[in-house]
Amino acid sequence: MGLLSKKDAKxxxxxxxxxxxxxxxxxxxxSALAITAELKASIVMSVSVLFVLGLGNVVISLMRNIxxxxxxxxxxxxxxxxxxxxxxxxLKAFAYELSKTLSVFVGLIIxxxxxxxxxxxxxxxxxxxxxxxxxxxxxLGYAVILIIxxxxxxxxxxxxxxxxxxxxxxxxxxxxxxxxxxxNGFMLLSPMALIVVGLIIWxxxxxxxxxxxxx
Amino acid sequence: MSKKTDSNSYTxxxxxxxxxVVGSLLAFLASSLKPNIDENKRIxxxxxxxxxxxxxxxxxxNAIFVSTTVAEEEFQKYITRQLVIEGxxxxxxxxxxxxxxxxxxxxxxNGEVRRLPLFVGEKDxxxxxxxxxxxxxxxxxxxxxxxxxxxxxxxxAYFDHKGETPGLGANIKYRFFMDDFKGEHLLxxxxxFKGIRVAKGNNDPKNDEKTDYEVDAIAGATITGDxxxxxxxxxxxxxxxxxxxxxx
Numbered sequence: 001m002g003l004l005s006k007k008d009a010k011x012x013x014x015x016x017x018x019x020x021x022x023x024x025x026x027x028x029x030x031s032a033l034a035i036t037a038e039l040k041a042s043i044v045m046s047v048s049v050l051f052v053l054g055l056g057n058v059v060i061s062l063m064r065n066i067x068x069x070x071x072x073x074x075x076x077x078x079x080x081x082x083x084x085x086x087x088x089x090x091l092k093a094f095a096y097e098l099s100k101t102l103s104v105f106v107g108l109i110i111x112x113x114x115x116x117x118x119x120x121x122x123x124x125x126x127x128x129x130x131x132x133x134x135x136x137x138x139x140l141g142y143a144v145i146l147i148i149x150x151x152x153x154x155x156x157x158x159x160x161x162x163x164x165x166x167x168x169x170x171x172x173x174x175x176x177x178x179x180x181x182x183x184n185g186f187m188l189l190s191p192m193a194l195i196v197v198g199l200i201i202w203x204x205x206x207x208x209x210x211x212x213x214x215x
Numbered sequence: 216m217s218k219k220t221d222s223n224s225y226t227x228x229x230x231x232x233x234x235x236v237v238g239s240l241l242a243f244l245a246s247s248l249k250p251n252i253d254e255n256k257r258i259x260x261x262x263x264x265x266x267x268x269x270x271x272x273x274x275x276x277n278a279i280f281v282s283t284t285v286a287e288e289e290f291q292k293y294i295t296r297q298l299v300i301e302g303x304x305x306x307x308x309x310x311x312x313x314x315x316x317x318x319x320x321x322x323x324x325n326g327e328v329r330r331l332p333l334f335v336g337e338k339d340x341x342x343x344x345x346x347x348x349x350x351x352x353x354x355x356x357x358x359x360x361x362x363x364x365x366x367x368x369x370x371x372a373y374f375d376h377k378g379e380t381p382g383l384g385a386n387i388k389y390r391f392f393m394d395d396f397k398g399e400h401l402l403x404x405x406x407x408f409k410g411i412r413v414a415k416g417n418n419d420p421k422n423d424e425k426t427d428y429e430v431d432a433i434a435g436a437t438i439t440g441d442x443x444x445x446x447x448x449x450x451x452x453x454x455x456x457x458x459x460x461x462x463x
Contacts (some may be wrong), residue, residue, distance in 0.1 A: 037382025093251035
């Protein structure tokens with residue numbers, strides 16, 4: 001990347017692999033469980049978090065020298081809630097269809113631990129540009145996991161991807177279903193998201209032994 | 216962290232200032248955007264009612280409303296009468312579609328007479344009676360519009376929700392679920408109200424059986440599905456007396 005220095009580029013690439021917010025920092029698990037039953041919802045949530053975390057990190061970073069340390073968590077919460085509500089109101093007024101798709105996610109974004117976690121751990125101590133990169137990197141890391149989980153849950157649970165029947169029709173018994181294949185309804189329930197995330201953590205740590213914590 | 220920002224007085228002033236700034240910003244935005252938002256909601260109600268009676272732009276598998284620009288015009292064209300039923304008293308009101316079902320429900324709870332809106336539409340020589348319904352899902356409110364013929368046989372349905380889980384309960388607004396209601400009977404042979412249950416068990420996956428008072432449930436959305444059954448049962452039942460008068 002010619003555009004970014006090596007250090008800056010690491011801010012983006014690290015959260016994608018060895019410092020992933022979900023699998024390593026274990027942040028944002030709640031939303032990863034809640035909305036990954038279909039791929040489309042995973043993508044929408046990822047884009048929303050990318051937007052809010054990128055912008056929020058910059059705002060917090062700009063305010064970092066004037067925020068009183070005693071009430072910094074509350075200030076962070078207000079900043080993220082305000083951002084989300086402004087976006088929600090503007091969408092409701094000018095892009096009503098889109099806002100209806102996103103309305104479910106509004107509450108999930110405000111309470112997403114990744115956002116508070118990055119404000120607290122990074123934006124409070126770094127400049128706006130670095131904070132922006134960190135926000136983008138972490139939300140991409142979040143997006144990767146959400147999309148992997150969403151992919152497997154929708155494929156195995158409903159036999160569809162983005163709503164398209166890729167495995168055939170379960171009722172007409174075409175495609176794979178003609179051979180007696182059945183959708184696994186269990187994949188649609190939240191516990192299976194946890195198990196899929198667990199499998200990703202397993203794969204990741206067995207490929208990079210340095211990530212395994214000492215007891 | 217510099218010392219200045221640690222003092223109590225600074226913290227207090229900062230907190231008060233922040234609340235004032237954020238509060239007035241949000242209040243200003245909310246009130247200046249309100250007319251737009253209300254207009255969008257009004258158009259959406261018209262689109263929903265039209266959708267239920269089959270005036271929509273559906274393609275092979277997706278539910279698509281008539282576009283917002285023509286909704287008003289189509290609504291005037293297809294909806295011939297808007298009735299308000301208050302006990303035995305039936306009147307016409309061209310703003311009946313703006314009646315807040317939630318408010319009317321709490322009115323009924325307080326013992327007052329509830330205003331029941333009913334929209335009569337004409338399409339291809341057929342008459343549709345569209346009624347709004349409202350109930351509770353897993354997380355928040357769910358609602359919808361059901362179009363019926365004069366025998367209370369469902370001709371079309373539209374469901375929506377405030378915050379059901381994407382991929383599970385939120386699927387009630389997808390066609391594979393809503394379309395199953397078409398042709399289902401609400402009354403039994405004797406004319407008594409039975410309702411339609413969102414039933415597990417997959418006894419009739421293709422939904423060929425139209426007089427079983429059941430449609431196939433969505434996996435992982437039991438509570439939302441039960442909410443749909445409950446709101447159909449409680450809200451459409453209120454219209455039975457009106458439909459009886461049609462027969463006389």
